[in-house]
Amino acid sequence: MADADKRAKTMADIARLANVSKPTVSRALSNSPLVNAETRDHVLSVAAEHGYAVNRNAQKLRHKRTNTIAVSLDFRSHRENHISDPFMFDLLAGVSEALGDRNQDLLLCAPNHNDVVSFRQILNERGADGFIVLGQGHREEMLKEFAATAAPVVVWGAAADDANYCVVGSDNLLGGQLAGRYFLGKGRRRFLFVGDISFRELRLRREGLQRAADASEDEVVVDDITLHSFSYEAAYDAANRYLDVVENRPDALFAYNDTAAMAFISAFREAGIDVPGDVSVVGYNDIPSAQFFSPPITTIRQDTHQAGHLLVAKLMRIIDGDTPKSTQIRTELILRES
């Protein structure tokens, strides 16, 4: 408190004030056994008294490690998505917590371009040790190239068989199977899958649904609607166009996320189709509004907390030179009224 001088204190200042040398201060602060206990306590008290804090940039420059992890989040798709999907926010919260536990800084990035150069630049220029990529996208090839530049990276999503990078994601196949079994249990036999299967995650959900259908003794058909936008409106429009042309209406609908499920339910009801009377519906992600929608939506929930911790744990191992395997997180069906 007795600091008239405005300039921030440096380690040299503390050294002078404590009558020791810079290396001793450095060692005291890092709790090195190379410094006498008394000396260390003295230095620490002087440092505290003057409110000294190490200059992280100098520290990062000297160490080759920055203890900073870049997290890329595609806010644009969030905005586009009229009814925002809070799922990514939960994931971000999980990652933030996990990084905090490990004393790592979180650099939040919204890359302008989805190319290797942009990603590589973030790592190099912004000075991050590793990269966590959240948010789906058609980026498998790009990420493969990126990982090939020896970039420590972990991705949220679904792993390709030949992926050269580590992926943490939902058990999409199981998610689809859970939905399918739920439908079968309700006596449903005409499934409809809504989603763009050019995304691997969604293709797997579709595949899980199919497997459940194939496992049934009765004949079960699975129809598809491909959506090319993530917005509520796009889903709503697609639902209406579908209702105009469809011959045999489905009695079960599995949507790639809760937003799309809501859009379809609204369109169905307006067309006089009852949910859950005529059609059973299952969504994905268990976003908060799912439980307050009318009817409350049966959906697939993922453990975002676990996801955040896994993403971080794996990335740290990669940075340390290890090559951890991809993993899928806990995935469960939340039974509600749809």
Place this chain on the structure above:
Amino acid sequence: MADADKRAKTMADIARLANVSKPTVSRALSNSPLVNAETRDHVLSVAAEHGYAVNRNAQKLRHKRTNTIAVSLDFRSHRENHISDPFMFDLLAGVSEALGDRNQDLLLCAPNHNDVVSFRQILNERGADGFIVLGQGHREEMLKEFAATAAPVVVWGAAADDANYCVVGSDNLLGGQLAGRYFLGKGRRRFLFVGDISFRELRLRREGLQRAADASEDEVVVDDITLHSFSYEAAYDAANRYLDVVENRPDALFAYNDTAAMAFISAFREAGIDVPGDVSVVGYNDIPSAQFFSPPITTIRQDTHQAGHLLVAKLMRIIDGDTPKSTQIRTELILRES
């Protein structure tokens, strides 16, 4: 691509490869007029060829500025809030975009403790130029102390008259007035405000509601329910307890956010009270589920995009030594069915 050497290139490497000195490389990269155009192009091409990127840490060390802004976000209250309020996510998206535009890095922080030391530490140790505080809280005193340490900080919320720091926030007073006038227009005369007025923002919303009531020619009463938790359940329970004891039921309800509005509507309906027949309801924030709730909720929307840009613009001015005034953002009533 012809780099067998794994070690990242330094500026000295590029200087040698381009047959110039380090200062020339530095100037070429920063587009300084102090370097000949031809020389600059040559250096740039050599740098690009070898995939060189400046070491941001060395750069930050040398400049006194880090071009990094710390953003604190209280994920805990987000988790507590059972139905998550995507509002903060929107705000974060706005801030992220605005920082990106200005080429500033975004360091996302979830401070463990709400004390000056923790906040100061983030600024000093993490090496950020300034601080954006998102998320409400009882922190006015702490932030005052924090700002008094000459910390460049901008806060999302409501400004106290004697605040020594810059605040950007909703026009809460107007928000309350809009709700009140909406009720009056529907012939409502018994208002109920739901929220904890120990938070300045909510106190102002309550005050706006009161002013609208006072401006009416008829007699209008305003009742209060104070919630001490932000969760959906807490609001739902409070609604039921209220219904047990209340003598004269309200005919208009203004809730501090959309989640609480939903909880009250659910409780009211279960008690046989019709919304909007018996009671008109206005929420706050216009979260996505507000429009899909049954009935779709009339609510107060804030321009989060503008908010993000304002927060950043003001912070940059503070860092440059200016002292911008606090501001309120656009606030409007979204008419729906409640």
Place this chain on the structure above:
DNA sequence: AAAAAGATTGAAATGCATTTCAATCGAGGG
């Protein structure tokens, strides 16, 4: 043609913390 002004460039210093390596001191061994 000499002098002054301007354009380019580089050597060395700087920012701050960490690390290497050598120096010092007292203790235990022979």
Place this chain on the structure above:
DNA sequence: CCCTCGATTGAAATGCATTTCAATCTTTTT
């Protein structure tokens, strides 16, 4: 009593980019 070892400490080097200041080379001015 001399020597070696361990403990403790500090001087100097290091990491990388930027900045100051002086040096060199061109032009322009008179």
